[in-house]
Amino acid sequence: MASWRKCVFGCANAGTLYTLPKEEKLREKWLTLIFGNPQHEVRKNLFVCERHFSEDSFQNFGLFKSGFTSKLILQPGAVPTIRGADEPAEAPSYTPRATILDAPTPSPCPTAPSKSTRTVSTQLSAGTLKLHHVRSRGVQATTDTSDSCTETETSWLQLSSTPMKATTSGIVDRPRKRPRLEIEEEEEEDLDISDISLPQPHDSTYEPGASLTEVSEMTEMDTAEDFEDTKYIVFESCLKKLFQTCPICKQHCNLQRRRFGTFVSFTQNCPHCLYHRKWDSQPIMESTPVGNLQLSAAVYFSGASFVKMEKICKAMKLQVHQYDTFRRHSRLFLEPAIYHKWKTDQQLFLEELKKKDKIAVGGDMRADSPGHSAKFGSYTLMELESEKILDIQLVQSNEVGGSFYMEKEGLRRSLDLLQDNNINLDYIVTDRHTQVKTFLRGRNITQYYDVWHMEKGLSKKLDKLSKDKECQLIKKWSAAIKNHMYWAASSSKTGPEKVAKWTSLINHIQNVHTHDDPEFPKCAHPEKVSRDPSKWFQPGSLALYKVEKLLVNKRVLGDVSKLSSDHQTSSLEAFHSVVIRFAPKSVVFPFVGMMCRLYLAGMHFNENVKRAQATSKGKALFKVAYPKYKKGKPTAKPVKTKPTFGYVTELMRLVFNEVFAEPGRFVDQLKSVPVPEDLSAQHEKVSKDEVIAAHVSRFSRAVGGPDQGTETQHTAHQDPETPGVSGVQRMME
Numbered sequence: 001m002a003s004w005r006k007c008v009f010g011c012a013n014a015g016t017l018y019t020l021p022k023e024e025k026l027r028e029k030w031l032t033l034i035f036g037n038p039q040h041e042v043r044k045n046l047f048v049c050e051r052h053f054s055e056d057s058f059q060n061f062g063l064f065k066s067g068f069t070s071k072l073i074l075q076p077g078a079v080p081t082i083r084g085a086d087e088p089a090e091a092p093s094y095t096p097r098a099t100i101l102d103a104p105t106p107s108p109c110p111t112a113p114s115k116s117t118r119t120v121s122t123q124l125s126a127g128t129l130k131l132h133h134v135r136s137r138g139v140q141a142t143t144d145t146s147d148s149c150t151e152t153e154t155s156w157l158q159l160s161s162t163p164m165k166a167t168t169s170g171i172v173d174r175p176r177k178r179p180r181l182e183i184e185e186e187e188e189e190d191l192d193i194s195d196i197s198l199p200q201p202h203d204s205t206y207e208p209g210a211s212l213t214e215v216s217e218m219t220e221m222d223t224a225e226d227f228e229d230t231k232y233i234v235f236e237s238c239l240k241k242l243f244q245t246c247p248i249c250k251q252h253c254n255l256q257r258r259r260f261g262t263f264v265s266f267t268q269n270c271p272h273c274l275y276h277r278k279w280d281s282q283p284i285m286e287s288t289p290v291g292n293l294q295l296s297a298a299v300y301f302s303g304a305s306f307v308k309m310e311k312i313c314k315a316m317k318l319q320v321h322q323y324d325t326f327r328r329h330s331r332l333f334l335e336p337a338i339y340h341k342w343k344t345d346q347q348l349f350l351e352e353l354k355k356k357d358k359i360a361v362g363g364d365m366r367a368d369s370p371g372h373s374a375k376f377g378s379y380t381l382m383e384l385e386s387e388k389i390l391d392i393q394l395v396q397s398n399e400v401g402g403s404f405y406m407e408k409e410g411l412r413r414s415l416d417l418l419q420d421n422n423i424n425l426d427y428i429v430t431d432r433h434t435q436v437k438t439f440l441r442g443r444n445i446t447q448y449y450d451v452w453h454m455e456k457g458l459s460k461k462l463d464k465l466s467k468d469k470e471c472q473l474i475k476k477w478s479a480a481i482k483n484h485m486y487w488a489a490s491s492s493k494t495g496p497e498k499v500a501k502w503t504s505l506i507n508h509i510q511n512v513h514t515h516d517d518p519e520f521p522k523c524a525h526p527e528k529v530s531r532d533p534s535k536w537f538q539p540g541s542l543a544l545y546k547v548e549k550l551l552v553n554k555r556v557l558g559d560v561s562k563l564s565s566d567h568q569t570s571s572l573e574a575f576h577s578v579v580i581r582f583a584p585k586s587v588v589f590p591f592v593g594m595m596c597r598l599y600l601a602g603m604h605f606n607e608n609v610k611r612a613q614a615t616s617k618g619k620a621l622f623k624v625a626y627p628k629y630k631k632g633k634p635t636a637k638p639v640k641t642k643p644t645f646g647y648v649t650e651l652m653r654l655v656f657n658e659v660f661a662e663p664g665r666f667v668d669q670l671k672s673v674p675v676p677e678d679l680s681a682q683h684e685k686v687s688k689d690e691v692i693a694a695h696v697s698r699f700s701r702a703v704g705g706p707d708q709g710t711e712t713q714h715t716a717h718q719d720p721e722t723p724g725v726s727g728v729q730r731m732m733e
């Protein structure tokens, strides 16, 4: 097909062909150049090839030159200005380039390869060497008649491609690759010039307006550091094209490939003229390819899993280093960098807090699994004013004689840190863990309870009560009771006031709105209330008895008096949901790995905790959600601005500019952390790496397992109802 199409000037390998424009004036300009006569009669299919246009006639010359497109697109109104071809047009009109694409009938290569071939692309070959005054063409567009390549591989390499036979004449078998692509290209050329004004890349995902391809001139060399350089996915077949032909004598070269993870190097030897060069795909620091270390760093710092990333790469045959190398990178450079940054940032924060009179903190523990089977507990201390994470303590259950004691131990270590830094603690907000209560009393620290934790506990019990047929009224009241607890806590100055307001609830639900307690003698709501008697609890009813017993017993009242009025720990819950993204519960991490992932979560959280609401055209953005816990009731949620990842950039710099140069100093710093003996060491001897790599399916562990249904206070942290979680759910996206 298409063999009749050729440039009117008879150019061989004409490249992109353009038809005459329809617009009269423009058409005359074209004809003037071609025939010297604006009125020249022409046959229907007259083509002019790309060589007759100046570079600025094209919309995408930069893109073309750098090999990203095979097809030049004319600017609207472009006129050919160059008569005759750049190269002598040896091939007359009866040997158009399209014949070599006609797959079924072989035809002899029309011209000698050194002339007819638009030399294999790229900056590295003919282009930079300036042997030919030709535009170097993009790889895809290469109608390369010298396609064969004798390749030698050193024995330890797996030779993945079949070497092709070279012929002495230099004229070889037709190109076997991608005839389809070439044909498609031909078809596109059928377009009238007026239709070619828009880019039409082969990529089917291309949408006009989308910045699929970005044209940028590469004239100024970027002075960015190696790790900041831009990287690409390059196909091996494309790389080979750079090296298989000798840039001096155009003969076939011997190629040797070396691979090391993401790194590849080619050594090119020309047996004919002894041309030689070696090319590395990435810079090497000492003996470490920068890309390998950076891939490990990128995976770790973004909270991803190397094992998963490896699977993705395998699926597309993308070369990466192995898990062992990742672990080595982690131990030597990445974990020391994370630890150093966390400790440095923390010290700065502590210095800032020292200037304050007193600080209020919130604390909570997160266990890596529910019940008493947890291996790790992490205690997090948050400064409540800034809502920033101040400290994270990782406790392993065997350090403290069981997971039950992890919370108290983590809290103790965090408080010691504050004390060592001479920081005055005003009070701490926590949940109602008994051990913690006792411990704080012992240290003489004012403690308040988080309202959400307390309300959640009571609400669960209320729900259970309302299942009783005689107590169905409770259901109607449960939302009001919840709100009442928040109100009692936040509107009161003192403990007795909180208790008086909370207790008034029992009168109120019986339609009694004045109370004996002088702290709160009268309900705060308007006088008007429902006259429907079925709405109110009846004195002496079972429902009232049960509600009273649950809500105003001595223990509850004691706790209500210590509810926190202003600061709550909901942001801590939000932090726990960030932790899950950096340390998924399905992966078993070693102690240091777990600690570093917690620190990363802390960095991410602290950088993004106070993100503003996003706006569009001056209006605040909301999205409507249908949360399960509201039974599908639509809820407006503010859309936050996109999270930032400045800590990742900083960690990269730290790794490449400091840690890599002097790992010992940083490794020693990390080694100062006492690492408890691994739990597995107490049971059976398994290699540590095996333990790390074991992706334990939570599902298979939970089914029929002892943990099922035994929810503790801490499992509630994963609950979608967690307030504030919604705010961070998108933090990582």
Ligand SMILES: [Zn+2]
Pocket: 007, 008, 009, 010, 011, 014, 048, 049, 050, 051, 052, 084, 085
């Ligand atoms: Zn031409």
Ligand SMILES: [Zn+2]
Pocket: 246, 247, 248, 249, 250, 251, 270, 271, 272, 273, 274, 275
């Ligand atoms: Zn050579």
Ligand SMILES: [Zn+2]
Pocket: 508, 512, 513, 523, 524, 525
């Ligand atoms: Zn009332």
